[in-house]
Amino acid sequence: MSAHLIVDGIVKRWPDRVVEASFEVAPGEAVALVGPSGSGKSTLLRIIAGLVEPDEGRVLIGGVDATGLAPGKRGVGMVFQDRALFAHLSVEDNVGYGLVSAGMSRRAARAEAAAWLERVSLAGFGKRRVDTLSGGEAQRVALARALAVGPALVLFDEPLAALDAPLRRRLRAELAGYQREIGYAAVYVTHDEEEAAELAGRRVSLG
Amino acid sequence: MPDRGRRGRSRRFAAFESAIAAFGLVALLAVLASFVVPSIVGLARAFVPGVPTPTGAPSLNGRILRALRFTVVEAAFSALLALAVGLPGAWLVARRDFCGRRFLLSLSGVPLCVPPAIVALAFVLFFGRSGVVNDALMRLFGLSEPPIGALYSLAGIVVAHGFYNFPVALRTISRAWERVPREESEAALVLGATRFRAFRTVVLPRLAGSILSSAALVYLYCFFSFVIILLLGGPGGTTLEVELYQAARSDLDFARAGLIALVEVAAAVPVVLLYAASQARVGHEIGPAALSPPRARLSGLTERACAAGYLFLVGVFLVGPLASVVVRSFARSDGAGLSLAAWGRFLSRPSFLPALATTCLVGVFAAILSTAAGFFLVAAGALSPPRARATIAHPFADRAVPLLPLAISSVILGFGWTLLVPRGNILVLVLAQSALAWPFAWAQARAAVDRVPRPVVEVALVCSRGRADAAIRVLLPATSRSLLSGAALVFAISAGEASLPLVLSIDGLETLSLLLFRLAGSYRFAEASAAATVVALLSASVFLFQDAERKRSVS
Numbered sequence: 139m140s141a142h143l144i145v146d147g148i149v150k151r152w153p154d155r156v157v158e159a160s161f162e163v164a165p166g167e168a169v170a171l172v173g174p175s176g177s178g179k180s181t182l183l184r185i186i187a188g189l190v191e192p193d194e195g196r197v198l199i200g201g202v203d204a205t206g207l208a209p210g211k212r213g214v215g216m217v218f219q220d221r222a223l224f225a226h227l228s229v230e231d232n233v234g235y236g237l238v239s240a241g242m243s244r245r246a247a248r249a250e251a252a253a254w255l256e257r258v259s260l261a262g263f264g265k266r267r268v269d270t271l272s273g274g275e276a277q278r279v280a281l282a283r284a285l286a287v288g289p290a291l292v293l294f295d296e297p298l299a300a301l302d303a304p305l306r307r308r309l310r311a312e313l314a315g316y317q318r319e320i321g322y323a324a325v326y327v328t329h330d331e332e333e334a335a336e337l338a339g340r341r342v343s344l345g
Numbered sequence: 346m347p348d349r350g351r352r353g354r355s356r357r358f359a360a361f362e363s364a365i366a367a368f369g370l371v372a373l374l375a376v377l378a379s380f381v382v383p384s385i386v387g388l389a390r391a392f393v394p395g396v397p398t399p400t401g402a403p404s405l406n407g408r409i410l411r412a413l414r415f416t417v418v419e420a421a422f423s424a425l426l427a428l429a430v431g432l433p434g435a436w437l438v439a440r441r442d443f444c445g446r447r448f449l450l451s452l453s454g455v456p457l458c459v460p461p462a463i464v465a466l467a468f469v470l471f472f473g474r475s476g477v478v479n480d481a482l483m484r485l486f487g488l489s490e491p492p493i494g495a496l497y498s499l500a501g502i503v504v505a506h507g508f509y510n511f512p513v514a515l516r517t518i519s520r521a522w523e524r525v526p527r528e529e530s531e532a533a534l535v536l537g538a539t540r541f542r543a544f545r546t547v548v549l550p551r552l553a554g555s556i557l558s559s560a561a562l563v564y565l566y567c568f569f570s571f572v573i574i575l576l577l578g579g580p581g582g583t584t585l586e587v588e589l590y591q592a593a594r595s596d597l598d599f600a601r602a603g604l605i606a607l608v609e610v611a612a613a614v615p616v617v618l619l620y621a622a623s624q625a626r627v628g629h630e631i632g633p634a635a636l637s638p639p640r641a642r643l644s645g646l647t648e649r650a651c652a653a654g655y656l657f658l659v660g661v662f663l664v665g666p667l668a669s670v671v672v673r674s675f676a677r678s679d680g681a682g683l684s685l686a687a688w689g690r691f692l693s694r695p696s697f698l699p700a701l702a703t704t705c706l707v708g709v710f711a712a713i714l715s716t717a718a719g720f721f722l723v724a725a726g727a728l729s730p731p732r733a734r735a736t737i738a739h740p741f742a743d744r745a746v747p748l749l750p751l752a753i754s755s756v757i758l759g760f761g762w763t764l765l766v767p768r769g770n771i772l773v774l775v776l777a778q779s780a781l782a783w784p785f786a787w788a789q790a791r792a793a794v795d796r797v798p799r800p801v802v803e804v805a806l807v808c809s810r811g812r813a814d815a816a817i818r819v820l821l822p823a824t825s826r827s828l829l830s831g832a833a834l835v836f837a838i839s840a841g842e843a844s845l846p847l848v849l850s851i852d853g854l855e856t857l858s859l860l861l862f863r864l865a866g867s868y869r870f871a872e873a874s875a876a877a878t879v880v881a882l883l884s885a886s887v888f889l890f891q892d893a894e895r896k897r898s899v900s
Contacts, residue, residue: 184531187531187535189534208534209535210534210538210539211537215535216531218531219528220526220528224532224547225551235538235546236538239536239539239542284536287536
């Protein structure tokens with residue numbers, strides 16, 4: 139099977155450090171990027187998403203060279219470490235944000251968002267303000283927002299780092315379940331060995 | 346025996362605390378009375394039939410309405426220009442590291458510590474018919490007539506106001522922008538938003554309070570602008586402030602002056618309420634909880650060129666004019682070479698030392714009075730029982746009421762005071778200055794007390810002898826730097842204020858700003874420039890001190 143994501147000789151340099159990586163992710167595969175703090179795991183994820191420009195190398199997504207493409211044109215979803223939910227929008231407008239960007243009407247986006255909220259066990263949360271959510275609820279909203287646009291590749295930057303241990307364990311199982319069920323390729327950044335083992339079938343070490 | 350000694354000391358300390366609390370209360374009452382009574386007296390004149398004057402019975406005639414329209418238009422355009430210049434600067438300062446960033450931030454002191462009289466003089470010297478720019482353009486292109494002649498017009502006023510006040514917008518908006526998490530914009534981009542949609546739907550809502558607040562504040566500054574309009578206002582370019590001054594001081598038509606004051610306050614109060622409402626949101630936007638993301642270096646030719654162009658624009662329209670004031674004070678009258686003659690003439694004026702002494706004296710007493718009043722009100726609110734706090738401290742009224750002096754101009758207040766005390770004296774000037782500058786002292790005290798964690802306040806209440814004790818032993822030391830910074834700000838504002846001394850027109854009383862205004866008004870530009878440099882140095886040194894204290898107290 140041909141790879142869905144190819145990170146081909148990516149190099150990013152700073153005065154005090156260098157990030158170098160080459161790896162591939164097959165469609166529907168889950169990979170964990172592991173490495174010590176400062177090894178460039180999050181930077182690499184941001185390079186794949188198009189938020190940071192590499193100094194060298196290419197990023198191919200779905201067989202297309204995406205290195206020069208805008209983040210929104212790459213067909214990826216991303217779940218940020220601090221969730222990055224839009225505090226001034228309701229839960230449903232957060233989830234429907236990407237759908238409106240893609241040209242869907244606000245009403246249709248809200249209906250779609252409601253379906254996604256139900257799927258992540260947050261039915262009825264649509265009108266809530268995001269600052270009233272618990273850590274686990276906010277994480278589910280961030281996941282629904284990333285998945286609602288139907289990406290074939292989802293990037294997770296330490297998705298469970300801010301949660302307590304029991305909740306982390308529960309959400310880990312849920313994340314692995316969604317990935318198997320929907321079938322998107324996933325790249326997880328984590329420095330938790332147990333998390334890497336449960337979420338991903340393969341590890342890529344940095345640093 | 347030691348017990349008795351301790352009890353004695355404790356009693357003496359309690360008496361000292363009561364005296365301090367009593368001083369705070371007296372200061373608050375004095376400041377409130379200095380604002381409320383003359384304002385009411387001035388505004389009430391609108392309803393008292395006056396002696397018939399050449400202008401006839403007071404009514405909302407075309408002249409007042411024309412002045413109202415001109416005032417609203419110049420204030421609105423000035424606020425828009427300040428926003429248009431401040432917003433890109435706020436992005437640069439908040440998101441990029443570059444040479445000149447600190448300089449841009451330091452300009453935030455300009456609207457507060459450079460008096461309007463200096464700005465008006467600076468624009469005349471730089472953009473006037475025989476100013477630096479016209480001179481240079483005429484020499485460069487061999488012109489016989491100065492090409493820029495729009496200074497004494499609405500456009501000139503708007504440009505002077507807009508660039509004078511844009512640092513208010515830059516500072517307020519950049520502080521909010523620094524706290525918008527970078528990841529939120531990135532999340533929007535990954536979700537397919539264009540850069541513009543990400544800005545409009547994610548960043549802009551987070552800046553709305555700061556944008557609204559700075560626009561409202563600049564609007565109010567420009568709405569009540571007096572000296573700049575007096576010096577730059579061309580034919581037909583009269584504002585309500587100037588009309589009021591003419592009615593009260595030249596025509597002695599107090600009924601008409603009262604009516605103009607009433608119109609002015611009615612037009613300003615909604616904007617003050619809007620400012621107070623937006624301030625609550627600004628507190629949320631720049632709250633301590635969020636962390637500033639790291640700033641990136643300027644990348645690419647476009648960003649570098651835009652930053653350079655921006656700094657050039659600020660240089661031409663703000664730094665250049667201000668620098669020309671200092672240069673002019675050292676220029677020879679024939680323009681060839683440097684000379685200290687203007688400084689010699691200015692410093693040897695018999696009125697220089699009395700003006701300097703009065704400026705310092707009024708500034709110091711206004712600072713003490715406003716700061717004591719501000720701290721007393723804020724501390725009383727913070728230390729009152731929860732139920733009382735819920736009643737007094739309504740989230741909106743709590744912020745709006747202390748800001749009401751922003752809806753009263755120095756000319757209205759001065760007019761009210763001249764009706765109350767026709768001959769005036771230095772005490773009147775101190776009280777009037779305190780009333781005008783008090784919102785700034787109150788805001789500093791309020792922000793400082795808000796930063797004291799609530800549990801600390803509660804522990805202070807439990808462990809202290811009473812509220813005065815808790816205020817003096819806990820709140821006062823915890824907020825002293827901010828209070829000092831607020832006092833310095835009031836001093837700087839008072840030192841630069843020329844309108845009040847001009848309207849009060851107290852016999853034998855001269856301040857540096859008044860002296861500067863008179864020198865500029867009589868076209869003695871070199872001496873006026875020397876006076877402006879002294880006033881700016883005095884205000885700027887105090888402002889820089891307050892800024893350093895404020896930063897230390899926040900950190």
